[in-house]
Amino acid sequence: MATHLRNASTLCAAALLAACAPSGGAMQPGAMPMDPGAAATLARADADMRAVLEQHMALGPRPIETLTPQEARVQPTPADAVRALLERMGRSTAPEPVGRVEDRAIPGPGGAIPVRVYTPAGTGPFPVVVYSHGGGWVIATIDTYDASARALTNAAQAIVVSIEYRKGPENPFPAAHDDAFAAYQWVLQNAASLGGDPMRVAVAGESAGGGLAVATAMMARDRNVRIPVHVLAVYPIADGDTESPSYVENARAKPLNRPMMEWFFRHYLRGPQDARDPRISLVRANLDRMPPTTIILAQIDPLRSDGEELGARLRQAGVPVQVHVHQGVTHEFFGMGAVVADARTAVQQAGTALRGAFAR
Incomplete structure (x- = not known):
C-alpha cells in the first residue's frame, strides 16, 4: 500500500495558496515556495499520509485562520483529498458499505x-x-x-x-x-x-x-x-x-x-x-x-x-x-x-x- 501510494503521489507540495503541478512533481513557473510547516509535516509523515497531504495541498485550501467561518466551511478538506487520491489511483470512491x-x-x-x-x-x-x-x-x-x-x-x-x-x-x-x-x-x-x-x-x-x-x-x-x-x-x-x-x-x-x-x-x-x-x-x-x-x-x-x-x-x-x-x-x-x-x-x-x- 505504501509503495503504491508513493508512486501515485505527485511528490510535489505547493504553498497552500498556490497550485501544485498537475503531474511529475515540478513546480509551475512562478509558484510560491513550499510553506515551511507543510515541508516539515511532509518530512515526518509516512508514505501513506504524505500522499494524502500532498493531494490536499494540490486542492489549494487557504489557511483557515485567515478566513471567516463561512469561508472556512467551503475549503477543501482532508476527506476531499482522500477522494481525489482514490480517483487518481483509479480506485472506487464509493463509501464503505454498511447495512x-x-x-x-x-x-x-x-x-x-x-x-x-x-x-x-x-x-x-x-x-x-x-x-x-x-x-x-x-x-x-x-x-x-x-x-x-x-x-x-x-x-x-x-x-x-x-x-x-x-x-x-x-x-x-x-x-x-x-x-x-x-x-x-x-x-x-x-x-x-x-x-x-x-x-x-x-x-x-x-x-x-x-x-x-x-x-x-x-x-x-x-x-x-x-x-x-x-x-x-x-x-x-x-x-x-x-x-x-x-x-x-x-x-x-x-x-x-x-x-x-x-x-x-x-x-x-x-x-x-x-x-x-x-x-x-x-x-x-x-x-x-x-x-x-x-x-x-x-x-x-x-x-x-x-x-x-x-x-x-x-x-x-x-x-x-x-x-x-x-x-x-x-x-x-x-x-x-x-x-x-x-x-x-x-x-x-x-x-x-x-x-x-x-x-x-
Missing part, C-alpha cells in the same frame, strides 16, 4: 438536531455509539466525517448515531456540548426504536467531537444519567491551553496547527474564561467515576499532548484507559482507512475496545 443509513432529526435544546443513523448488516438489537464529528466546533459536518462513522459501524458492529450539533460563532459554547448531551439522552430513551440496545450505549468522537464525547460522559455522571459503557476519544481537544509540548512541536503542522486551534477557540468560546471550563479543559476536570476510555492519537498533531495528558489524568482517577499514539500520521488520519494503513489499525483498535465494552 443501512438513515437521516433524521431528533429534539434538541436549540431546536431539531440532524443525525445520521448507520446500522450494521445483520440482526439486532445492536449496541449503539453516539458519535460527534470534528471541525473545532465551527466547521465540518456529518458528511465530512462519513467515512469514520461507517468504519466504526462495521468495526464495532454497532449502530452509530452521528450528530450535527450546533456550531460557533452563530451558536457559541456550550451549544455543541448541550446538543451532544441531548443526543446521548435521546439515544438512551429511543435506542430500541433504532434496533439498538439501550443498556449498551457508548460515546465517541474526533477532535472537537472527541472532547464532546468525554464531556458528555462527565455531564451524564454529574446529572445522574446512566453513563456510557465506553468513551472513544480520537485526538480530542482536551485543554484550552495551546502551550503544550505537542503544540510547540507542531505549531505549523498540516492539516491542523496552533493558529487554527486559536481560531477555533476564538469562534466557539464566548471569552477566555470558557477555555478554563472543565467541558473544554478536560485535563483539569474531575474525572472520577468516568467510563473506561480509549484514546487514539496522531504523532504529528498539536492535540497529541492533550490526549496524552487526558489519559494520564484518567489513570490517576482510577479509570481504565488505553492510549494509542500512531507514528507518522497527522490529525484527521482516523477516517482515511481507504488509503492510510495506520487508519485501518486505529479503527481496529477502536472496534476492539468498543466490542469488549459492549460484551461486558
Whole structure:
C-alpha cells in the first residue's frame, strides 16, 4: 500500500495558496515556495499520509485562520483529498458499505438536531455509539466525517448515531456540548426504536467531537444519567491551553496547527474564561467515576499532548484507559482507512475496545 501510494503521489507540495503541478512533481513557473510547516509535516509523515497531504495541498485550501467561518466551511478538506487520491489511483470512491443509513432529526435544546443513523448488516438489537464529528466546533459536518462513522459501524458492529450539533460563532459554547448531551439522552430513551440496545450505549468522537464525547460522559455522571459503557476519544481537544509540548512541536503542522486551534477557540468560546471550563479543559476536570476510555492519537498533531495528558489524568482517577499514539500520521488520519494503513489499525483498535465494552 505504501509503495503504491508513493508512486501515485505527485511528490510535489505547493504553498497552500498556490497550485501544485498537475503531474511529475515540478513546480509551475512562478509558484510560491513550499510553506515551511507543510515541508516539515511532509518530512515526518509516512508514505501513506504524505500522499494524502500532498493531494490536499494540490486542492489549494487557504489557511483557515485567515478566513471567516463561512469561508472556512467551503475549503477543501482532508476527506476531499482522500477522494481525489482514490480517483487518481483509479480506485472506487464509493463509501464503505454498511447495512443501512438513515437521516433524521431528533429534539434538541436549540431546536431539531440532524443525525445520521448507520446500522450494521445483520440482526439486532445492536449496541449503539453516539458519535460527534470534528471541525473545532465551527466547521465540518456529518458528511465530512462519513467515512469514520461507517468504519466504526462495521468495526464495532454497532449502530452509530452521528450528530450535527450546533456550531460557533452563530451558536457559541456550550451549544455543541448541550446538543451532544441531548443526543446521548435521546439515544438512551429511543435506542430500541433504532434496533439498538439501550443498556449498551457508548460515546465517541474526533477532535472537537472527541472532547464532546468525554464531556458528555462527565455531564451524564454529574446529572445522574446512566453513563456510557465506553468513551472513544480520537485526538480530542482536551485543554484550552495551546502551550503544550505537542503544540510547540507542531505549531505549523498540516492539516491542523496552533493558529487554527486559536481560531477555533476564538469562534466557539464566548471569552477566555470558557477555555478554563472543565467541558473544554478536560485535563483539569474531575474525572472520577468516568467510563473506561480509549484514546487514539496522531504523532504529528498539536492535540497529541492533550490526549496524552487526558489519559494520564484518567489513570490517576482510577479509570481504565488505553492510549494509542500512531507514528507518522497527522490529525484527521482516523477516517482515511481507504488509503492510510495506520487508519485501518486505529479503527481496529477502536472496534476492539468498543466490542469488549459492549460484551461486558
